[in-house]
Amino acid sequence: MRFFLFLVFFSFSFYGFSQDINLFEEIEGKDLSEKKTIIFNLLPVFPDKGLFFPQLPEIKLEEEIEKETQLIKEIKVKEEEIEKEGKKFFLIFKFGSFETKSFDMNYKEKEFNLELSAFYTGGYRENSQFLNYKLFFSLNKDKFFSNFYLSIGNMELPGPSINPFNLERDWIYLNWDFSRNFKDLLFKFGHKYYLMDEKITNFLSLNIEKDLKDFKFITGVEAQILKNDNIFGISEDIIFEKEKFLVKLGLKFYNDEGVRILPNFLYKINENLSIFLNSEYINPDLWKDVIMYNWKEINKEKLSPEEIYKAGITLNFKNLYFEISHSYNDLYLWEYNDIIGLYTPYKENFWKTSFILNSEMAIKDNLKLFLNLQKDIFKKDIFYLPSEIFKAGLEFEDRGFIFRIYNSYTGERKFASGTLDGFSLLNFEMSYNYKNKFEIGGGIYNILNKEYEIVPYYPGEKRKFLIWIKF
Numbered sequence: 001m002r003f004f005l006f007l008v009f010f011s012f013s014f015y016g017f018s019q020d021i022n023l024f025e026e027i028e029g030k031d032l033s034e035k036k037t038i039i040f041n042l043l044p045v046f047p048d049k050g051l052f053f054p055q056l057p058e059i060k061l062e063e064e065i066e067k068e069t070q071l072i073k074e075i076k077v078k079e080e081e082i083e084k085e086g087k088k089f090f091l092i093f094k095f096g097s098f099e100t101k102s103f104d105m106n107y108k109e110k111e112f113n114l115e116l117s118a119f120y121t122g123g124y125r126e127n128s129q130f131l132n133y134k135l136f137f138s139l140n141k142d143k144f145f146s147n148f149y150l151s152i153g154n155m156e157l158p159g160p161s162i163n164p165f166n167l168e169r170d171w172i173y174l175n176w177d178f179s180r181n182f183k184d185l186l187f188k189f190g191h192k193y194y195l196m197d198e199k200i201t202n203f204l205s206l207n208i209e210k211d212l213k214d215f216k217f218i219t220g221v222e223a224q225i226l227k228n229d230n231i232f233g234i235s236e237d238i239i240f241e242k243e244k245f246l247v248k249l250g251l252k253f254y255n256d257e258g259v260r261i262l263p264n265f266l267y268k269i270n271e272n273l274s275i276f277l278n279s280e281y282i283n284p285d286l287w288k289d290v291i292m293y294n295w296k297e298i299n300k301e302k303l304s305p306e307e308i309y310k311a312g313i314t315l316n317f318k319n320l321y322f323e324i325s326h327s328y329n330d331l332y333l334w335e336y337n338d339i340i341g342l343y344t345p346y347k348e349n350f351w352k353t354s355f356i357l358n359s360e361m362a363i364k365d366n367l368k369l370f371l372n373l374q375k376d377i378f379k380k381d382i383f384y385l386p387s388e389i390f391k392a393g394l395e396f397e398d399r400g401f402i403f404r405i406y407n408s409y410t411g412e413r414k415f416a417s418g419t420l421d422g423f424s425l426l427n428f429e430m431s432y433n434y435k436n437k438f439e440i441g442g443g444i445y446n447i448l449n450k451e452y453e454i455v456p457y458y459p460g461e462k463r464k465f466l467i468w469i470k471f
Contacts, residue, residue, distance in 0.1 A: 089106070089108075095468075098124050100466065101119075114136070118132070127157070129154075132152070132153035133151070134149070134150070136148065146176070156169075157295075165341060171194065172193070186211075196287065202223075205221070214241065214242070220233075226301050229301075231254065233255075235252040237249065237250035246266045248263070249264075254281075257305055260279075264277060273315055275312070276312060281306075297343065310325050310326070323355070324356075333345070343455060351379040352376050354374065356373070370393060383414055389409070390411075392406060394406070406427055408424065408427070415455065417457075420456060426450075427445045429442070449462050
């Protein structure tokens with residue numbers, strides 16, 4: 001049977017292969033989180049997804065949603081200016097509470113980008129020191145693109161407050177890929193490598209896309225190489241795209257897991273209203289979660305694929321995005337392991353209905369109100385995930401000054417050990433930019449010094465101060 005499937009996929013691949021599907025933005029997904037220049041990006045960022053990892057659990061506000069604000073447009077204009085100027089060089093220094101300090105260097109020109117950084121914090125708990133070094137560079141020519149990312153770090157594990165311990169975790173994370181365009185053919189190869197707690201795992205991907213005007217034929221091959229076992233997957237997709245609608249039909253196979261049919265559909269009723277159907281079947285990479293959080297652990301390297309099937313309606317105006325969706329999810333969440341004292345992934349399948357709102361409202365020319373809200377209704381009790389997430393605030397901008405005050409709320413969360421009440425954190429940030437040549441900024445986070453728990457037995461950060469300078 002597997003040999004037959006392989007022949008079927010190979011026959012499709014004769015027409016072409018690929019990875020990244022150039023779909024409508026609604027199908028590919030948008031990030032609800034407000035796209036600002038990250039003032040205090042203190043933790044490692046993984047360039048494969050460009051994620052910023054906060055101190056709280058990485059509860060995602062539906063990564064399918066992104067609203068391009070005026071600031072994003074300004075950033076794009078600045079990037080175009082950099083291309084015209086030819087070269088740009090930045091130095092960034094950051095200092096803050098808990099002995100926090102970091103250094104970043106960035107050199108950018110039209111076809112090349114280089115970033116070096118070092119970050120250290122003593123941690124807000126005893127035995128929670130964190131140290132990280134990063135190197136990133138990319139090369140982008142007419143038909144060739146490649147990037148290389150290396151992260152090396154050390155993290156102390158303080159353990160749960162009921163039974164603290166003093167352990168350390170060292171890691172090496174490497175991510176590189178390259179792509180090449182050949183007329184109507186796109187070729188891409190990627191590799192991720194993790195060395196952590198004497199465990200080694202590799203993620204490999206090979207993708208090729210053949211563009212035949214209205215149709216695209218897409219094939220992907222991927223593998224996860226473990227010490228005693230491997231995970232192998234192969235996919236084939238056909239995409240038909242017109243001005244107002246897109247249809248994608250895919251097949252994906254993983255060894256020991258079988259085949260899934262993956263339909264995707266998008267229809268734009270008008271400029272503001274769309275209906276969609278999305279489906280995903282992916283081999284999860286949870287190792288970067290373990291790098292980022294001192295309360296997580298993976299004790300089983302081979303994990304089964306995750307699945308998501310989601311349908312909904314979106315309403316998108318100039319300063320407002322609204323979505324209603326219903327989805328089936330078979331995902332890994334995190335639960336406390338009283339033997340290890342850390343949280344480990346567990347598989348959960350559930351249905352949910354989601355309401356998402358992202359809006360901005362101009363109060364005056366240089367003053368605006370922003371709001372991000374997600375409300376989830378689950379068909380059963382789900383550990384770890386909150387039923388609502390809310391973020392609202394004011395932003396004032398004038399003559400290079402930006403002042404921002406906002407409140408973030410995380411709703412009630414259930415765990416096997418009990419229920420955590422919802423909590424709010426009040427934050428303030430300010431910065432000054434002098435003709436894009438010099439910047440200085442500062443922030444106060446958890447201004448009211450709210451006591452809360454990230455997850456049961458792991459207290460969250462208290463009030464934190466940070467300043468930064470950019471040349």
